[in-house]
Amino acid sequence: MATAPVSRRSAAWKLCCGALLLGLAPALSLAQPKLGDEAYQPEVGQPGKDVVWVPTPDEVVKAMLDMAQVTSKDYVVDLGSGDGKIAIAAARRGARAHGIEYNPDMVALSKRNAERAGLKNVTFVQGDIFESDFRDADVITLYLLPSLNEKLRPILLDMKPGTRVTSHQFDMGDWMPDEVRELDGRRALFWVVPAKVQGDWSVQIGTGPRAETLKLSLTQSYQKVSGRMVWGTRDAALDQPSLRGGRLVFTALDANGQRNRFEATAGHDGRMSGTVIGPNGQRRNFTATRS
Numbered sequence: 001m002a003t004a005p006v007s008r009r010s011a012a013w014k015l016c017c018g019a020l021l022l023g024l025a026p027a028l029s030l031a032q033p034k035l036g037d038e039a040y041q042p043e044v045g046q047p048g049k050d051v052v053w054v055p056t057p058d059e060v061v062k063a064m065l066d067m068a069q070v071t072s073k074d075y076v077v078d079l080g081s082g083d084g085k086i087a088i089a090a091a092r093r094g095a096r097a098h099g100i101e102y103n104p105d106m107v108a109l110s111k112r113n114a115e116r117a118g119l120k121n122v123t124f125v126q127g128d129i130f131e132s133d134f135r136d137a138d139v140i141t142l143y144l145l146p147s148l149n150e151k152l153r154p155i156l157l158d159m160k161p162g163t164r165v166t167s168h169q170f171d172m173g174d175w176m177p178d179e180v181r182e183l184d185g186r187r188a189l190f191w192v193v194p195a196k197v198q199g200d201w202s203v204q205i206g207t208g209p210r211a212e213t214l215k216l217s218l219t220q221s222y223q224k225v226s227g228r229m230v231w232g233t234r235d236a237a238l239d240q241p242s243l244r245g246g247r248l249v250f251t252a253l254d255a256n257g258q259r260n261r262f263e264a265t266a267g268h269d270g271r272m273s274g275t276v277i278g279p280n281g282q283r284r285n286f287t288a289t290r291s
Contacts, residue, residue: 096121197243
């Protein structure tokens with residue numbers, strides 16, 4: 001696994017989490033009697049840059065890729081790819097896969113594993129995940145310590161809205177997962193990177209003489225949003241706002257107190273566009289820019 005230097009406090013946390021990982025090691029060793037090849041045999045619990053190596057069980061790998069709905073259209077990047085197991089599993093689904101691993105022996109083993117599997121759509125490199133460029137990924141997979149997940153969090157949140165992130169065992173601090181699966185004492189966690197929509201927006205519905213300009217104010221904590229809309233003389237809270245990736249949906253009251261449903265696509269760039277569905281089912285296009 002590729003990691004970064006740690007403080008004395010985080011080193012203690014590493015030891016604690018390492019003990020947890022090693023607590024899983026006996027069962028994992030029984031499930032996977034062969035952990036390498038003739039050229040290199042990694043050991044469960046062997047030290048890495050900031051972590052110990054423990055392989056992810058097959059059922060957890062499957063759950064992670066299932067939650068992320070990995071298909072042949074995806075580019076999957078595994079951060080701290082170890083023996084290449086997760087990236088190879090993604091490649092078996094037809095995805096283009098890439099693993100970044102700090103230990104050069106594990107990288108070489110991963111390449112041999114991929115070659116033995118007859119896969120041409122997976123690559124591995126030796127590197128530090130915090131110095132690597134993986135912004136083009138559609139799916140990020142990882143099995144790192146909580147402190148490293150939290151250090152990665154701002155990098156992941158800067159990725160394109162809708163990027164899917166899945167982790168074995170550990171969370172992202174106060175960024176709550178969209179889904180968690182429990183598998184015989186282990187966890188698979190899943191997030192969707194949300195668009196950054198917080199702020200004040202100017203919304204224009206339609207064009208020409210019948211166009212309307214509204215004010216929208218959004219407050220955001222990761223994928224959770226709330227807000228208010230000023231429509232004419234009416235200022236009211238949004239009803240049931242929902243944000244998943246770049247898709248923002250909410251209901252707002254118009255100047256006459258009628259409910260209107262907004263369905264928008266938003267990015268990190270302070271722009272959104274979509275459709276307003278009025279109380280009579282009439283659909284109108286709208287655009288919005290953040291001030």
